[in-house]
Amino acid sequence: MLIRDLKDTPEGLEELTSLAYYGRLRFTVNLLPLLERTAKTNYPDEPSNRRPRVFSVLNGGNERALPFVPEDLQSEKSYTMLNHVAHTTLMNTLALEHLAHKKPSVDFVHESPGKVQTEIVASFLQSPERTRSRLVLWRWLKGMLMLVLQAVLLPVFYVVAMPLAESGERRLYEATVDLSQQWQKQLQSPPHNGIVAAPGFYRMKHTSDIVMDDTVLQAYRALGMPERAWEHTMAVFRSVLDKGSGKK
Ligand SMILES: NC(=O)c1ccc[n+]([C@@H]2O[C@H](COP(=O)([O-])OP(=O)(O)OC[C@H]3O[C@@H](n4cnc5c(N)ncnc54)[C@H](OP(=O)(O)O)[C@@H]3O)[C@@H](O)[C@H]2O)c1
Numbered sequence: 001m002l003i004r005d006l007k008d009t010p011e012g013l014e015e016l017t018s019l020a021y022y023g024r025l026r027f028t029v030n031l032l033p034l035l036e037r038t039a040k041t042n043y044p045d046e047p048s049n050r051r052p053r054v055f056s057v058l059n060g061g062n063e064r065a066l067p068f069v070p071e072d073l074q075s076e077k078s079y080t081m082l083n084h085v086a087h088t089t090l091m092n093t094l095a096l097e098h099l100a101h102k103k104p105s106v107d108f109v110h111e112s113p114g115k116v117q118t119e120i121v122a123s124f125l126q127s128p129e130r131t132r133s134r135l136v137l138w139r140w141l142k143g144m145l146m147l148v149l150q151a152v153l154l155p156v157f158y159v160v161a162m163p164l165a166e167s168g169e170r171r172l173y174e175a176t177v178d179l180s181q182q183w184q185k186q187l188q189s190p191p192h193n194g195i196v197a198a199p200g201f202y203r204m205k206h207t208s209d210i211v212m213d214d215t216v217l218q219a220y221r222a223l224g225m226p227e228r229a230w231e232h233t234m235a236v237f238r239s240v241l242d243k244g245s246g247k248k
Contacts, residue, residue, distance in 0.1 A: 022237075024058075057171060058088065059092075059112045060109070066086055066090060122150070180199070
């Protein structure tokens with residue numbers, strides 16, 4: 001996902017949030033009937049690599065506690081670039097966990113690719129948003145800072161980041177591996193913090209390990225947040241569809 005200007009989509013959603021969250025979940029909702037139908041044609045005791053799977057590459061496993069989330073599910077009052085990443089990470093996890101409960105015949109994965117050698121950092125640093133200001137001097141200073149960061153950060157990023165081809169191979173492996181078997185295997189090898197999440201929902205690291213620690217998520221589950229996140233998402237979809245059909 002390219003980091004571009006902060007702006008709204010024609011539907012009135014903040015664009016980056018729409019790309020990182022609402023769009024992904026809309027694809028998922030639209031495809032679920034087909035996925036469920038595929039599942040029904042499989043034998044019930046199929047291993048998980050033969051079951052339909054929704055595989056979302058964003059930032060699974062890196063959820064952190066966000067005090068504003070229960071009240072401001074759209075992050076309207078708390079929007080910063082750092083909050084955007086944490087907010088869409090958490091929302092994807094809550095929504096997919098909820099769907100895993102609702103749709104037991106489909107598996108859901110929220111994956112974190114780690115650092116990958118794409119244009120992501122360059123496009124973030126080169127975005128006009130980074131240097132926007134009404135003051136000419138401040139705009140110039142920000143422009144200079146971005147140039148320095150590009151000269152210093154970009155080479156470091158490309159050294160530490162995973163090559164694109166390796167990332168592709170790993171994501172393909174994760175999208176097809178028998179997750180329930182891997183889950184069972186990892187359960188046998190303590191230590192674990194917290195209670196592991198619902199079967200059928202997995203958060204995965206760039207190393208292709210399932211994230212077992214869900215300490216951060218426990219507080220959100222106690223507040224019913226997976227369900228509330230989903231209700232909020234469906235309400236946003238309804239409002240977008242109403243706008244599209246001319247209803248208010
Ligand atoms: N690379 C990393 O280190 C890293 C780390 C953690 C998570 N991720 C996540 O992995 C995902 C892919 O990232 P990436 O590194 O592959 O990014 P990327 O190389 O910058 O690719 C961005 C993709 O998103 C599309 N896109 C951007 N803005 C769009 C818009 N407004 N509408 C429709 N499509 C748009 C681009 O289409 P065009 O080519 O047409 O512009 C391109 O296909 C992102 O969700 C990112 O947050 C990446």
